[in-house]
Amino acid sequence: MYYIDPHLHMVSRTTDDYETLAKMGCVAISEPAFWAGFDRGSGESFRDYFRQLTEVEPKRAAQYGIQHFTWLCINAKEAENVELSREVLKIIPEFLDCPNVLGIGEIGLNKNTKNEAIIFQEHMELAIAHQQQVLIHTPHLEDKYQGTRMILDMLGEHSIDRSRVLVDHVEEHTVGPVLEAGYWAGMTLYPVTKCTPSRAVDIIERHGAERLCVNSAGDWGPSKPTAVPDLVLEMRRRGHKESLIKKVVYDNPRDFFSQSKNFNLENPAER
Amino acid sequence: MNSNQVLDREFLEIRAKILEVAAALDRIERAEGDVSGEPRMALIADAIKIIASGHADPIRAEKIQLLFSRTYDEQWRNEFSIASRS
Ligand SMILES: [Zn+2]
Numbered sequence: 001m002y003y004i005d006p007h008l009h010m011v012s013r014t015t016d017d018y019e020t021l022a023k024m025g026c027v028a029i030s031e032p033a034f035w036a037g038f039d040r041g042s043g044e045s046f047r048d049y050f051r052q053l054t055e056v057e058p059k060r061a062a063q064y065g066i067q068h069f070t071w072l073c074i075n076a077k078e079a080e081n082v083e084l085s086r087e088v089l090k091i092i093p094e095f096l097d098c099p100n101v102l103g104i105g106e107i108g109l110n111k112n113t114k115n116e117a118i119i120f121q122e123h124m125e126l127a128i129a130h131q132q133q134v135l136i137h138t139p140h141l142e143d144k145y146q147g148t149r150m151i152l153d154m155l156g157e158h159s160i161d162r163s164r165v166l167v168d169h170v171e172e173h174t175v176g177p178v179l180e181a182g183y184w185a186g187m188t189l190y191p192v193t194k195c196t197p198s199r200a201v202d203i204i205e206r207h208g209a210e211r212l213c214v215n216s217a218g219d220w221g222p223s224k225p226t227a228v229p230d231l232v233l234e235m236r237r238r239g240h241k242e243s244l245i246k247k248v249v250y251d252n253p254r255d256f257f258s259q260s261k262n263f264n265l266e267n268p269a270e271r
Numbered sequence: 272m273n274s275n276q277v278l279d280r281e282f283l284e285i286r287a288k289i290l291e292v293a294a295a296l297d298r299i300e301r302a303e304g305d306v307s308g309e310p311r312m313a314l315i316a317d318a319i320k321i322i323a324s325g326h327a328d329p330i331r332a333e334k335i336q337l338l339f340s341r342t343y344d345e346q347w348r349n350e351f352s353i354a355s356r357s
Binding site for chain 2: 112118142149153199238
C-alpha cells in the first residue's frame with residue numbers, strides 16, 4: 001500500500017532508511033523543523049538547517065522516488081531562548097516560498113513554560129501573516145495533557161481556519177479535545193514515550209478516522225521510521241477495510257497538506 | 272473481531288505484561304532502601320486499581336493517561352502574566 005509519513009525527521013536518518021521506506025510503499029514525507037539534540041548557538045545555524053530541509057533532503061528523497069516536504073520554525077525546546085527565537089522568526093520568511101515548504105512547524109510547548117508560550121504565539125502570528133498552515137508538537141508524558149490544553153487555549157485566540165492546523169502526538173487523553181475543537185490530529189508511533197500501533201488503532205476505532213493522521217516521528221533518538229506500515233499491518237489483522245487503512249495513511253495526510261499551495265503530490269498510481 | 276477473538280489474540284500478551292509489572296515491583300522491593308512513601312509508587316498503585324476496575328464505557332487507557340498527567344489550570348495565563356490575545 002502507498003502511504004505518506006506526515007512527520008519524519010530525515011536529516012537524522014541514513015540514506016538506507018530512505019531506501020527501506022521506499023520499499024515499504026512510502027511515497028511522500030513531511031519533515032517538521034525540530035531540535036537537533038543540542039541547543040544551536042545562533043540564528044545562522046538555523047539558516048543552514050533550513051537550507052538542509054529545503055535543498056538537501058528533497059534531493060536525497062527523490063533518489064528513491066519519495067517526495068519530501070517540510071515545515072519551518074524554531075522548536076519548542078530552543079524557544080525557551082526568546083532572543084534566539086526572534087532571530088529565527090526573522091529568517092523563516094526567506095524560505096517560505098521554497099517549493100517543498102508546507103507551513104510553520106513543529107511549533108508547540110515542551111515544558112509548558114512562559115517563554116515557550118510567548119514564542120508559540122509569535123509563530124502563530126507569523127503563520128497568519130503569511131497564510132501558512134501550522135503543525136504543532138505537543139509535549140511528552142506528564143506534560144502532554146496540560147500542554148495540549150494550553151495550546152488549544154492559545155489557538156482559540158487566533159482567527160485561523162482550524163482545518164489548516166494539525167496538533168500532533170495526540171494520545172488517548174488528548175485526541176478528543178483536539179478533534180472536537182475542529183483541528184486535525186496526528187498520532188505518533190514511538191517506542192516508550194508515545195503511542196503503539198495497537199493503541200493507535202484503538203483510538204481510530206473509538207474516534208473514527210476523520211481528520212486523524214498517523215506518523216513515525218522518526219528522529220535521532222530511539223524511533224522506528226517504518227512504524228506506519230506496522231499500523232497498516234495491525235489494522236489488517238483486525239479486519240479493517242483497505243479503504244479505511246488508505247484513508248488514514250494516505251488520503252488524510254494528502255487532504256490536509258493539499259491546503260498548502262506548495263503541495264504537489266504526484267499520484268503514485270499514475271506515475 | 273468479537274471479544275473472544277480479541278481475548279485469544281491478547282491473552283498471552285496481557286499475561287506477559289502483567290508478569291513484567293509484577294517482577295519490576297518485586298525488583299523495587301528487593302532493592303536496598305524504601306520507596307513506599309514515593310508519590311510515583313502511589314501512582315502505580317492507583318493505575319493498577321484502574322486496570323482492575325470494570326467499565327460500562329471502557330476508557331481505562333484514557334484514565335491512566337490522566338492519572339499520570341500534570342493538572343491543567345484554565346487560569347494558567349495569570350501565573351505567567353500573559354494576557355489572552357482575543
Ligand atoms: Zn517531531
